[in-house]
Amino acid sequence: MSDDNPHSSRGSAGKTWLERIASIFSAEPQDISDLEDIISEAASRELIDSDTKSMLQGVLDVSKMRARDIMVPRSQMATIDIEQPVSAFLPILLENNHSRYPVVNEDKDHVEGILLVKDLLQFALDPNQTDWHIKDFLRPAVIIPESKRVDALLKEFRQKRYHMAIVVDEYGGVSGLVTIEDILEQIVGEIEDEHDDEEDNDIKKMASRVFQVSALTPLDEFNESFNTQFDEEDADTIGGIVLHAFGHMPERGESIQLGDLTFKVSKANSRRLLQLQVIRAKESALTEDVGS
Template sequence: MDDVPLSFLLGCLVILILLSAFFSSSETGMMALNRYRLRHLVKQKNRSAMRAQALLERPDRLIGVILIGNNFVNILASAIATVIAIQLWGEAGIAIATAILTLVILIFAEVTPKTLAALSPERIAFPASWILKPLLWLLYPAVWLINGISNGLLRLFGVDTSDIPEDHLTTEELRTIVHESAGRLPRRRKGMLLGILDLEKVTVNDIMIPRQDIIGIDLSDDLAAILQQLRSSQHTRMPVYKGDINNVVGMLHMRDALRVLSLAEPSKDALLQESTEVLFIPENTPLHTQLFNFQQDKERIGLVVDEYGDVQGLATLEDILEEIVGEFTTGLPDSDLDINPQGDGSYIVGGLTSIRDINRTLGWKMPSEGPKTLNGLILEFLEAIPEANVCLKIDTYKIEILQIKDNIIKRARLIKGKSH
């Protein structure tokens, strides 16, 4: 090689370093491709994506052809660099060539191209697939031999290279993706997606109207009072019961109630005839399950019952949908369900307000695993019904009871303290 011009050797060395950079960047770019975006592009018939997807179906072959090319050009570059160094510096050039070439390869053929590929994998991987696919076909015998030996060694350690894990996302991983999509998804759509993902974590107990707040038609009341209740009702559907909500006999739609009101002589029997069968919902039913049940049964409302059949509350399709899309109705005024900010940074909250509503509205993290309402949380903490207004602290939240009526805490003042 002493007769080969130095300029030619230098040119070859530069080309080999560029090839090394290509193989290094293509390896990182192919492995860093977003698999879900890649599948989306494949469905759109993107040819570059289809080639990349085909290469990634056998990652052992892809890595094999890349490493064969990379090692070949690096070893050849090392040999040429040694020849150049010997021509310039004699025997001492061997050590000089090793040091210089190591530095050059690290900077220009490893760190820089791999960093670029990691930051923009599609810009590197898609063009590289045009070269890698025919190169794999050309070097297939060598790739097959090397992969056969390598896979055989892996099998000795109990690794099955044919068992390629599928890319499946868990609910928590999907939630992370939605959270990190800020800027690409409108805030409202992001909230809806998170609401859907949260349906399996929330039960009907979290969104139901508590038993004591259920407004229904008591057939033991005077007929005139029942008719007046029907005329002034702001609800679309109401349960019909006798004396106690546990003795429910049907569900009455106000559309059907109009027929009773239009009769010359309305009666309780007529109300019973217009009432439909009640849908009972076991407590702790996940919302995504109940949403499916509503759809399957073609119902919009049901009574939540415990293991003994006692009514615990009332759940509606609208309540479940509001968990996904947010509140879309104004609802009825109810002072027990208010969260009213005060000038000192505290909040006056109704005792029957759910803990989930408080956390969602204020961005707090009050305990929500046990009792579902503020009243229940306070009573569980005190282990008794307070006879007077008291103050307490649950985690970092300071609570002052303001009003107690009928053994229920009607109003309380809440303020969040500093966490330690």
């Protein structure tokens, strides 16, 4: 009789589903790999969509991460020296477009505090106010070890309402920093804001020989546009080719020449290249209209 019931298989599957969830959460200790299997099965049954699956997987991944795994490394930290006048550090603010910056004394191992850009607005609006020093606006810097669990750090960010932490190694030297956005990006993916460059087009022509190129541009598309012959067996994207050529994760502003093209990193985070500036050594009729 049950075989003739069109709802019987669905009911059985639903029961199995609930039983599996119950068994996992009642087991001691709980096995994350079992949870990952449940999430994958839910996606395959279309109980959740791919975005939800990615976020759930991101939550599980965060539970296994330490601060060292997601921090912006020391070499890529944008900092302000406590003795710098406004004229010296203003270009840093404009170039990076962050909302807060570590303020250091002489070097990055001596962090004096955190500067919130919004605290300077009153002086930007009133140029007659000159009797002030950057140290008057410093907020306390939160210091955490590299081994700090990321999920615990996110909880502290929320409870204590701060958004940045300085990461130190076992000897007390600064090794990087972590923001609440860095953690959220592990869960929901890259977060773009109004300051991020538009990336709707993979290739944009900026000047006669200068192009803005997404690092995720498929290599075959890049080869066709620039009349290059990078081996598609070496990488799927132009970013992969550039990263391989550097031999390390480059910082913003680093450049390398490949053939008659110079690649300059214009946007990157601690994990991947995002945007490249490509400069041709000379004009080529074959690529005159690239990115137009």
